[in-house]
Amino acid sequence: MQCRRFRHQIDAYLRNDLSETQRQEFENHYFSCQHCFDQLRIRRALMETNFNLKPMTIGEKVSKFRFRRHPALLAASLVIVIGASIMGLQWQRGKTLERISRFSPPVILVTETRNQQAETAYTEAVKAYQNGDYKDGVAHLSNIPEPFVSPKVRFLRGISRLLTKDPQGAAKDFEAIIAAMDPSYFDEALFYKGIALLRQGNVSGAKAVFMRLSGMFSPLKGEARKRLDMIEKAF
Amino acid sequence: MPDKLFLSRLESGEAGAQKELIRMFQSRLGFYFSMRIKGDAPLEDLVQEVLARFFESVRQKKLHSDHVVAPYMFGIAKRVLYNFYYQSTKSNKINQKLQQLVPGYENFAENHRLETDNLMEGIGAILRQLPTLDQQILQRFYFQQESIGDIACALKLQRHYVSVRKNRALKRIRREMKRQQLL
DSSP states (O other), rough: HHHHHTTTHHHHTTTTTTHHHHHHHHHHHHHHHHHHHHHHHHHHHHHOOOOOOOOTTHHHHHHHHHHHHHHHHHHHHHHHHHHHHHHHHHHHHHHHHHHHTTTOOOOOOOOOOOSSHHHHHHHHHHHHHHHTTTTHHHHHTTOOOGOOOHHHHHHHHHHHHTTOOOOHHHHHHHHHHHTTOOOTTHHHHHHHHHHHHHTTOOHHHHEEEEEEEHHHSSTTTHHHHHHHHHHHOOO | OOOOHHHHHHHOHHHHHHHHHHHHHHHHHHHHHHHHSSSSHHHHHHHHHHHHHHHHHHHHTTTTTTHHHHHHHHHHHHHHHHHIIIIIOOOHHHHHHHHHSTTOOHHHHHHHHHHHHHHHHHHHHHHHHHHHHHHHHHHIIIIOOOOOOHHHHHHHHHHHHHHHHHHHHHHHHHHHHHHTTOO
């Protein structure tokens, strides 16, 4: 009669889910009940030992039956599955990198430059940038002779290149600013270099750049930390 | 169990009755202490202490004919457990004491090991004869400690169905083990 009540407590007892009173009642019971004690022993043996059973997949029998007959089909399917998985992973990685490297274009205003030719090109480029015509901006800036390319010009060119999906060119521009150690654009150049590296898929490089920036006394410190966190979470 | 008759056999010191009692309660006591004490428990000592106390009570005629053996044994086990936790008055000579009370008492540790090995081997063999679904359910529920709900979700089955399959499989294992005299 009582056994029925206790049978439902066997698993709970083994998982220590019973209250102390219930536990003692159950222990008292299995001292005199062979059935419950047998079940306890069986279930604890199942709990303590991995019998290394083969994991089951849904539709297992069907797939075995077909593929054993057609090994070529199996090989082709494997190639397709592996290829699709790799492509899927790459696509996923690309999407994540795009999400992390998203940024709003900074506000750039026209300022004076020393060289007349450079000034005209720069002014045109800024106007194009403000209108969202970044390609045109890059074209104007490319006309400036190299000796007259100041950090200001490089920065605008870098940003415009980033926005025209040329992260390699952008990274070169930002590197040149960092190498020149120009204090007006140093922090920004570091930050956007990190973005450019992310867009090239160079996660470790970007991480190093953001880490450097996050250790500096800079208004972009918080933003760099945010990107670092995003990278840590995603990869 | 006809306890009156059994107790009178024990009181008269019948070796067969003593062995029967030990066979009946030894593994229960071992199980009880292993569930109650975490880590390396001196199972052998504790089991022997309970048995020694029981036989001492029988010798001193503390047990009356209206006593039922199992709850009495459980009562002693609880006291021994209490002592283990709070008083630690475990006697190192308990094995000798039990040998005096029950001549020919066999080594608990060796028996326990053999019993456990046989049980594991038997269960493993029976388990492999079960349908794959039942094997999966038991493995997931007991070894991987998943809930019925999680298993049902993973195998795309209904909770009730999983529960029924699990109980059926356990019954089948017990029946097979009884048949093979492993329990």
